[in-house]
Amino acid sequence: MTFLALALAASAQGSYVPAPENLAAREKFQDARFGIFIHWGIYSMLGDGEWVMNNQKIPYQEYARFAGGFYPSKFNAEEWIKIFKQAGAKYMTITSRHHDGFSMFKSNASSYNIVDATPFKRDILKELSEACAKNDFTLNFYYSHLDWSRIDYWPREHTGNLVGRPEGDENSWGHYVDFMCAQLTELLTQYGPIGCIWFDGMWDRHRGLPDQAELWQLKRQYELIHKLQPACLIGNNHHLPIFEGEDIQIFEKDVPGKNTAGFSASSKVSDQVPLETCQTIYHSWGYDVNDYNYKSPDELIRFLVQTAGKGANLLLNVGPRPDGTLPEESVNRLLAIGKWLEKHGDTIYGTDGGCVPEQPWGVTTQSGKTLYVHVLNHADAILVPLKGNKLVSAVTFEDGQKVPFTQVSEGIVLSLPAKPENCPDQIVTLTFKNAL
Numbered sequence: 001m002t003f004l005a006l007a008l009a010a011s012a013q014g015s016y017v018p019a020p021e022n023l024a025a026r027e028k029f030q031d032a033r034f035g036i037f038i039h040w041g042i043y044s045m046l047g048d049g050e051w052v053m054n055n056q057k058i059p060y061q062e063y064a065r066f067a068g069g070f071y072p073s074k075f076n077a078e079e080w081i082k083i084f085k086q087a088g089a090k091y092m093t094i095t096s097r098h099h100d101g102f103s104m105f106k107s108n109a110s111s112y113n114i115v116d117a118t119p120f121k122r123d124i125l126k127e128l129s130e131a132c133a134k135n136d137f138t139l140n141f142y143y144s145h146l147d148w149s150r151i152d153y154w155p156r157e158h159t160g161n162l163v164g165r166p167e168g169d170e171n172s173w174g175h176y177v178d179f180m181c182a183q184l185t186e187l188l189t190q191y192g193p194i195g196c197i198w199f200d201g202m203w204d205r206h207r208g209l210p211d212q213a214e215l216w217q218l219k220r221q222y223e224l225i226h227k228l229q230p231a232c233l234i235g236n237n238h239h240l241p242i243f244e245g246e247d248i249q250i251f252e253k254d255v256p257g258k259n260t261a262g263f264s265a266s267s268k269v270s271d272q273v274p275l276e277t278c279q280t281i282y283h284s285w286g287y288d289v290n291d292y293n294y295k296s297p298d299e300l301i302r303f304l305v306q307t308a309g310k311g312a313n314l315l316l317n318v319g320p321r322p323d324g325t326l327p328e329e330s331v332n333r334l335l336a337i338g339k340w341l342e343k344h345g346d347t348i349y350g351t352d353g354g355c356v357p358e359q360p361w362g363v364t365t366q367s368g369k370t371l372y373v374h375v376l377n378h379a380d381a382i383l384v385p386l387k388g389n390k391l392v393s394a395v396t397f398e399d400g401q402k403v404p405f406t407q408v409s410e411g412i413v414l415s416l417p418a419k420p421e422n423c424p425d426q427i428v429t430l431t432f433k434n435a436l
Contacts, residue, residue, distance in 0.1 A: 014244040016222075021231035025195065026247060028138075029233060030274040031350040032090035033308055034341070035140070036334070037278055037317035039285040040124075041098050042066045044322040050286030053100045053148055059164040060149050067102060067117040075124065075324025077131035083326065084137065087334035088341030090349075091138035093198050093315060096125060096187055098142070098286075099159070101149030105191075109182040112149065129191040138195040140233075141187050145180070145216065146201035152176040157205045177217050181224055188228040195233060196248065197225055202238040213243045222246070235276065241268045251277045255303075255310045275312035279303060281330050287319040294329050297336035298424035304337065304348065305374045305425050309363025311353025340424070347372040347397060347427055355436050356386050362425075366436045372397065375426040378419040385411040390433040397427035 039050050045066055046052045053063045084092055097103045103113035105125040115123055132139040147153045148160030152175045154168030188194055202216055222245035225232055233247035242249050249270045253261035255277055256269045282291045307314040318330045347365055354364025354371060362376035391412055394403040404415040419426050
């Protein structure tokens with residue numbers, strides 16, 4: 001989508017008019033195509049995923065005491081960013097506060113944070129913001145809309161009901177929203193330029209009701225964010241169509257338009273804002289000592305390609321250990337993706353989703369007069385259903401070998417060479433007479 005197209009699309013959202021800096025940030029975000037997601041908090045100490053407080057029904061007061069033992073002595077922000085850049089990622093999104101309510105930054109709005117409640121006494125987000133600024137890497141913050149630890153999160157709804165937390169009253173909710181706005185202000189005034197605020201958890205209360213934006217006071221939060229940092233994008237993993245003021249649309253564990261994971265049944269794909277899919281390297285988001293269900297490097301590369309083919313970014317999650325290190329199995333997969341992107345990045349970065357929709361053989365991405373045909377399921381010959389534009393050349397992206405083609409009434413038939421060994425994505429570069 002061009003800058004002008006983004007501006008015209010944004011004006012269709014309603015009264016929200018994105019600032020020029022915001023529209024430029026959308027284009028930068030869309031061109032990035034690959035980011036790293038980090039789920040990390042005191043839950044990592046228990047090694048049972050990020051929902052352990054809820055799933056094991058741990059009393060909220062006892063759970064809070066885990067903070068007293070959280071000491072990630074091996075955390076090194078510079079090393080993290082070095083790995084992420086080697087992986088070919090252009091940005092990272094980290095949990096500033098997850099559903100357990102613990103803040104991974106120094107917060108005056110709550111002493112339940114990594115500086116005031118742990119012996120570590122260091123501000124993780126501050127160190128990451130400095131490392132990102134030094135290495136020209138974009139930093140985004142995940143922020144949970146729900147909280148299992150606070151009494152003023154009222155009334156309790158679908159999650160966190162068995163952690164012993166007393167019920168608040170009808171006056172609590174406004175106090176809770178005030179708290180969130182106070183923390184959002186801290187995040188956007190103390191850590192330099194932030195690429196995106198990535199919300200999660202709205203689905204916990206009155207999911208699907210038409211008044212949900214009003215219930216959650218989204219307008220207040222969104223206006224605050226855009227006032228403090230006009231270029232900061234807003235995304236919300238609410239599993240619903242986008243609300244006014246949101247700058248990206250998020251899909252959980254599915255490429256846009258699919259619902260194999262069950263989170264996107266109500267998420268109509270927007271043509272107004274950039275898209276992003278978040279996905280895990282194994283099953284859990286947070287560190288899990290018993291989760292060995294790692295996706296293979298080839299599987300992750302193919303998912304990145306499928307996501308780009310839908311015109312979306314991939315936000316790939318890593319769950320650090322409690323000591324601050326990244327699991328070797330995760331790092332090895334990140335570096336494998338980076339090695340592939342080093343050679344094939346031109347077919348991913350800065351491209352649009354292809355004008356040819358997903359086919360049984362794979363997907364396409366495009367730029368200018370060039371269509372990249374990503375053959376994920378090899379066949380001797382494939383049909384590319386694209387008509388009305390003269391094809392000038394067809395070559396393999398890997399080595400420039402000519403690919404025989406025939407233009408027929410249904411489109412273009414490509415006669416593919418044998419698929420190379422250990423090739424997760426066989427790419428053919430099609431160059432046309434006119435721009436696509």
